[in-house]
Amino acid sequence: MSKPREIARILKSRPTLEGAGVHLNRAFGYNEIPDFDPFLLLDDFRSDRPKDYLAGFPWHPHRGIETVTYMLEGTVEHGDSMGHAGSVDAGCVQWMTAGSGIIHQEMPKPVKGRMGGFQLWVNLPRKYKMMDPRYQEIRAEEIPTVTVQGGVSAKVICGTVAGVSGPVRDIMAEPEYLDVSLEPDAQFAHPVKPGYMAAVYVIGGSGRFDQRNNDDLMNRTMALFGKEGDSVDIHAGKNGVRFLFFSGKPLREPIAWGGPIVMNTQEELQQAFDEYGNGTFIKKAS
Numbered sequence: 297m298s299k300p301r302e303i304a305r306i307l308k309s310r311p312t313l314e315g316a317g318v319h320l321n322r323a324f325g326y327n328e329i330p331d332f333d334p335f336l337l338l339d340d341f342r343s344d345r346p347k348d349y350l351a352g353f354p355w356h357p358h359r360g361i362e363t364v365t366y367m368l369e370g371t372v373e374h375g376d377s378m379g380h381a382g383s384v385d386a387g388c389v390q391w392m393t394a395g396s397g398i399i400h401q402e403m404p405k406p407v408k409g410r411m412g413g414f415q416l417w418v419n420l421p422r423k424y425k426m427m428d429p430r431y432q433e434i435r436a437e438e439i440p441t442v443t444v445q446g447g448v449s450a451k452v453i454c455g456t457v458a459g460v461s462g463p464v465r466d467i468m469a470e471p472e473y474l475d476v477s478l479e480p481d482a483q484f485a486h487p488v489k490p491g492y493m494a495a496v497y498v499i500g501g502s503g504r505f506d507q508r509n510n511d512d513l514m515n516r517t518m519a520l521f522g523k524e525g526d527s528v529d530i531h532a533g534k535n536g537v538r539f540l541f542f543s544g545k546p547l548r549e550p551i552a553w554g555g556p557i558v559m560n561t562q563e564e565l566q567q568a569f570d571e572y573g574n575g576t577f578i579k580k581a582s
Contacts, residue, residue: 301525303506307518315353323497323518333546334419334469342412352403358394359568360425360558362418365390370411376400377578387436389453391464395427396579421547422560424468428581438463447479471544478532485529494521494543503537505530
């Protein structure tokens with residue numbers, strides 16, 4: 297018999313200014329490390345006001361992390377130092393492993409007046425921080441939607457639901473990333489591996505994520521589960537609920553974080569910025 301996990305911490309996303317002046321909501325970030333290990337940050341850039349996001353994220357570097365962009369509406373046009381260019385459209389995912397270093401830009405654009413999505417940062421283990429950069433670009437039609445009996449559906453980006461696995465594979469933190477929708481009063485139980493962190497971010501409706509607590513969690517609320525137990529148990533409210541679920545294997549390594557670069561020591565961090573300044577940041581593929 298499974299034992300559902302209890303909620304250890306609840307956070308409301310906070311307004312944040314990033315890039316060239318993009319207004320977004322940060323669900324968690326630098327101030328919460330290492331609670332969400334192996335994850336570093338989750339940004340919510342849903343908005344119905346173009347002036348909130350059109351300034352975008354001009355050219356900037358990354359090293360030592362993976363960035364995961366998941367779009368619900370609109371598009372993000374991107375280009376990078378590897379010669380890639382394109383867009384992440386509604387329903388699509390871009391899982392970018394920065395590894396030893398990449399320089400790119402991301403420019404959000406509305407489609408039919410709408411734009412919105414999320415970016416999740418995943419830390420890389422020490423031994424993979426200087427791996428060759430790579431992309432996994434997943435189209436919307438490649439992401440399976442699993443319908444579970446009782447009014448539950450889940451888009452499986454990474455991980456497995458009811459025996460169906462998502463298209464993102466070979467990720468170092470062994471993560472799961474799901475977009476789950478429950479109809480009114482529906483229930484959903486999902487297993488979590490022992491010792492792995494697990495969290496949810498509500499993006500619509502409301503629901504109870506800890507059956508010992510009768511309070512419903514609402515839109516733009518983050519809940520981090522404790523480590524005891526082997527599943528999460530969710531009960532939708534009267535209007536249903538939609539949430540992002542993610543879990544992963546903690547790295548338990550030192551974190552030296554400076555803006556878009558995350559290493560293990562301050563010396564490694566300074567080296568990265570020195571290389572960015574002197575033009576040696578981008579490494580040849582091994």
